[in-house]
Amino acid sequence: MSYSPRLSSGFTMAKNRSAFISPQSGMCSLCTQDCSGTCEVAQASVLGAQTVYPTTTGNNQIASEKDYPIDFSHFNINGRVFGAQGVYETCDEATIFNVELERSYGFYNTVKMTMPVILPALIKLNWQDYFAGAAMAGVTCVIGEHARNNEPNLKIDRGQVTDFPLLEKALGCFAEYDRGYGQIVLQCNVDDDLLGVPKIAIKKYGTKAIEIKFGQGAKGTQPAIRLKNLETALVKQRQGNLVHPDPSDPLVQKAYEDGICPNFYTYGRLPLWTETSLMDHIAMLRDIGADNIYFKMAGYDKADIEEVIRIACKAKVDMITFDGAGGGSGYSPSKMMNEWSLPTICLEDAVVRICKKLHSEGCRLPAMVMTGGFASEDQVFKGLAYGDGHVQGIGLCRASMAAAMTGKTIGEQIQKGQVPERFKPYGSTIEDIFCDLPDLRAIYGTQANTFSTGAIGVFSYLNKIAFGLRHFAALNRKFNLDLLDKSDIIPLTSEARALMDNKWFVR
Incomplete structure (x- = not known):
């Protein structure tokens, strides 16, 4: 097969x-x-x-279509009937409402979250509600790399970004609803660094956290984007992009005039960090005002994974997000989406074993987050349990954006008096139909009735994840998610058992 x-x-x-x-x-x-x-x-x-690249980007999201030979469906969730860990052993105390979901992380600046979830890097589609909903739910979210490419009013002077209004707006989407939980983070790649994006983000716009991108499950290499003509190629080059062939080369310009010039492409530069250059970069970010440093890593070779974690320990990085194959949303090569990198659960297995090794050596580890194909509470629970105490959170990117998009669309339909048939039994107004609005009003007061339905959609979706986690945790009689481990999941297949027994990677 x-x-x-x-x-x-x-x-x-x-x-x-x-x-x-x-x-x-x-x-x-x-x-x-x-x-x-x-x-x-x-x-x-x-x-x-x-x-090579998807042709259906734009108002769409993209994810892997490969049916990997192992994923979290190869496990079921365990359950117990005796005892209660994390609460007093009484029937009144041992309830789903007393399951502790909060998480905190950070070496120098502690960040608290209401649940073990983050919204990974994204800057497309309905990003405004994506970030606002994260703040409402009380979780960390990340502004995706190359955000400057979405900024029509970007200003660059002598190779450095000097004005970036979109960044101010993105940060404001979170700040408007910030209730002391979570953090909004700016992801930067090599091109962003060369153009001084992290510097202006921190100094001018008050960004408190930077995520350094090594790669992700959907994007092992950066995108190459075809340009229509020489004029566009020259503009992109002046904006600091790597353009091939060089549009400023007189021979290339002559070939273009003669009608024999090949296609122009912009290409995102690959990160080529060393431990020294990375440590220096992190020190610079902290010196200019960054409170927290994040890494974004993918399912690369296990030796690379270990090296990244070791550097993170040494540099006191606050969080590493590992993105496995099966995830996606970015503008990535189609075959790379399907055929590259470790599937998420295999990546998590490698990360956890490396964490155990480094912990035994006395290393203080960053918070570890797994992402790539998670969408429901059972998957989140299994991901946390498989982490054996070393995975503090799960990234929910595409699903959260889907909630932002559909929440906004359904809200607009309701306001026009065009209530979708699926929701008519619940009422005819936004107040009637968006069932978790009372929970938002309990936090923000009646002004929550005026919130964007896209952001309400993100909050409601994450509220459902949290509610489901409480049920699975109580089912295992563990009323604090810190107590979860591999005993809380049951391998159903030979592949699952081999992975747990460290025999799956044998070559």
Whole structure:
């Protein structure tokens, strides 16, 4: 059998014409010259290199379509009937309402969250409500890399960003609803660093936390984006982007005039940190005012994972988010989404074993967060339990953005008097239909009735995750999530047992 998708996907809306498929290639087993060209091969024959990347970005999100041979569905959640840990052993105390979900982390500046969840890096679609909803829910969220590319009024002087209004707006989306829990973080890649984005973010806009990006499950290398013409290529180059071929080269310009110049591409520079340069960069960020430092890492080689964690310990980094294969949302090569990096649970297994090793050596570890394909409370619980005390949180990116988008859309429909059939039994107004508004009013007062329904959607979705976690924790008679470990999950398959027994990676 093949775990990889056919040559049809939501990345490009390509479709196999035939019901008969060659499993290894993913092509139709009978390929005919009469085909009008619907599959990925046909699209590539016309659109070429562009089809390495998704063609359905924009108002959409993208995630892996590969059916990995192991994931959290290979485990069930355990349950117990005797005793109660974390509360007094009385029927009145041992309830779901007394399950402790709060988390705190940080070496020099402590950050508290209402639940073991973060909203990972994103700066597309309805990001305003994504960040606002995070503040309402009391969790940390991250502004994605290359945010400057979404800024039409960005100003650059002598190779350094001098004005970045979008960043101020993004920070404000969180700050307006900040209730003392969570933090909004700015993710920066190499291009952002070269253009001085973290410096202006901290000094001019008051950013308190920076996330340094090594990579993520969806994006092992940075994107290459095709440019339409020489003029656009020159503009991108002046903005500090790496452009290939060099549009300022007279020979390239002559080739363009003669109609024989190849396509221009911008390409995001790859991070090439050393321990020394990384330590110096972190020291600089702290010197200019950063309170917290975060890392974003992916399912790279296990030796690289260990090195990143060791550097984080030495530099007193506050949190590392590990993004496994199966996650996504960014503008990433389609095959990279499906075929690159460790699946999330395998990545978590590697991270936990490395954490145990470093803990035994006396290292003080950062908070560890796993992300990549999580969407429901059972998955979050399993991820925390598999962490064996070394994973403090789970990242919910695409699902939270889906809540931001649909919450906004449904709210607009209700305001127009077009209540979706699915929700008519609950009433006809936003107050009637958005069922967790009372919980928001308990925090913010009646002004919560005026909040954006997209942000209410994010809050409500995360409220559901928290409520579900309380049920699973109480089911295991563990009333503090710090108590979760691998005894709280049950392997259902040979692959799951092999992973838990450290035999899955044997080569």
